Amino acid sequence: MRLQEYSANESPVAAAMSNLRTAPTDAACGWFSLEHLAHGSERVGGMVVRSAQVRKVLKTISRLSPYKATVLINGESGTGKELVARALHTLGSAPGGPFVTFNCSNLVETLAESQLFGHVRGAFTDAREDSLGYFRSANGGTLFLDEIGELPLRLQPKLLRAVETHEIQPVGSSRSYSVDIRLVAATNRDLRAMVKAGQFRDDLYYRLNAAAIVVPPLRERREAIPAFVAHFIEHYNRLFGKDIKEVSRAALDTICANQWHGNVRELGHAIESAVLMTETDRIDIDDLPFNHDDANPEAVGVPIDAMLPRTNVPAANGITLLRCILSSSDRSRVCVRS
Numbered sequence: 001m002r003l004q005e006y007s008a009n010e011s012p013v014a015a016a017m018s019n020l021r022t023a024p025t026d027a028a029c030g031w032f033s034l035e036h037l038a039h040g041s042e043r044v045g046g047m048v049v050r051s052a053q054v055r056k057v058l059k060t061i062s063r064l065s066p067y068k069a070t071v072l073i074n075g076e077s078g079t080g081k082e083l084v085a086r087a088l089h090t091l092g093s094a095p096g097g098p099f100v101t102f103n104c105s106n107l108v109e110t111l112a113e114s115q116l117f118g119h120v121r122g123a124f125t126d127a128r129e130d131s132l133g134y135f136r137s138a139n140g141g142t143l144f145l146d147e148i149g150e151l152p153l154r155l156q157p158k159l160l161r162a163v164e165t166h167e168i169q170p171v172g173s174s175r176s177y178s179v180d181i182r183l184v185a186a187t188n189r190d191l192r193a194m195v196k197a198g199q200f201r202d203d204l205y206y207r208l209n210a211a212a213i214v215v216p217p218l219r220e221r222r223e224a225i226p227a228f229v230a231h232f233i234e235h236y237n238r239l240f241g242k243d244i245k246e247v248s249r250a251a252l253d254t255i256c257a258n259q260w261h262g263n264v265r266e267l268g269h270a271i272e273s274a275v276l277m278t279e280t281d282r283i284d285i286d287d288l289p290f291n292h293d294d295a296n297p298e299a300v301g302v303p304i305d306a307m308l309p310r311t312n313v314p315a316a317n318g319i320t321l322l323r324c325i326l327s328s329s330d331r332s333r334v335c336v337r338s
Helices: 012-016 027-030 034-038 054-063 079-091 109-117 135-136 153-165 191-196 203-206 220-242 248-256 263-277
Strands: 029-032 042-044 047-049 071-074 099-103 142-146 181-188 212-214 246-248 319-323 333-336
Touching: 012 263, 029 034, 029 099, 034 042, 034 220, 034 246, 047 054, 047 079, 054 079, 054 212, 071 079, 079 099, 079 142, 099 135, 109 135, 153 203, 181 191, 191 203, 220 248, 220 263, 246 248, 248 263
Parallel strands: 071 181, 071 212, 099 142, 142 181
Antiparallel strands: 029 246, 042 047, 319 333
C-alpha cells in the first residue's frame, strides 16, 4: 500500500487506522499503559511518527536531505518545524557541522544586519570586537531561520543575495566571505498572501519555496495523539523523577477531543502539568489543566479505541518505515519504503 492511497469514502484518520482493531483488555478497566499508547509509533530524529501525514513528511526529508538546497517549512506554531529542520541537518551531507537556529522575530531592528551577517570592530557604537553573525557561525552546517515572515523588508534583498551567491558581507567591512551552509527557513504565516500585500519580497519567497515541506497541525493527525501522550509522560517522568505508568480512558478521551490550537507544543505543556499534578502513578481527567467542556468529541472523527492498536498487530501495517542508524563516523539517515 502506498502512502497516498486512501479509500474515497474514508477520512485520512479512518483510512490510516483501517488496519487497526480495538483496544486490548486493559482498556476494559478504564486505563491504558504507556506501552499500549505508544505501540505502532516510531521515534525518528526526535519526532513521534504514527500518522500517514508525518510519514509523508519523513519521505520528503529523506529525498531532500542529501542536497544543500534551501528548504521552506510551513506549519502552524507548535507543529514541530524545528524538528524537521534538525532532521534535514542530521540526515544531510554534513551532520557533524553546526546547526545554528535563530528566530527572526527576535531580530533587533537596528542590529538585524549585524546579527545575521556579522560586523567588524568599530562598525558602529559598541562594536568593540568582530562578530561572525549567524551565517558565518553556521558555516559547514545548517542555518535555521525560524519565523522568516518576521524578517524586515529592508533585510530581505541581502538575505536573497546571501542565498543566491553563498557570500555575505559583514557590517563595516569591504570584504565578502563565502559561506557553505544549508539554509532552512520556517514560518507559520502565509507568505504568498504577504507577497501580495507587499509585506514580503516575491523573489525571496520563490527562492525559499523551491523546496517546501508542510507540517500538518495536530488536529489533522489525531491518531498520533496517544503516542505523543506516552512520549511526553516518559520525558517528564525522567525529568521530574516520577513513575507514571497509566492514563485513564476519561483523560485520554478529553485529550484526543481537545482542539489543540497550540498543536504538539501545547499538548506537551498539558502533559507536563498533568505529570506534576498527579499524586499517583496514573493520570486521570482531574489532573489535566483544562476542562472536559473545552473538548469537542465530534472533532475526533473515529472512536478512541480505533486509535489504539492491539499490541500483537504489526506496527504501521502496510506502511513500512525503516530507520537506518549508522555509526557515528557515518551519517544517520532515514529510509522510507512504501
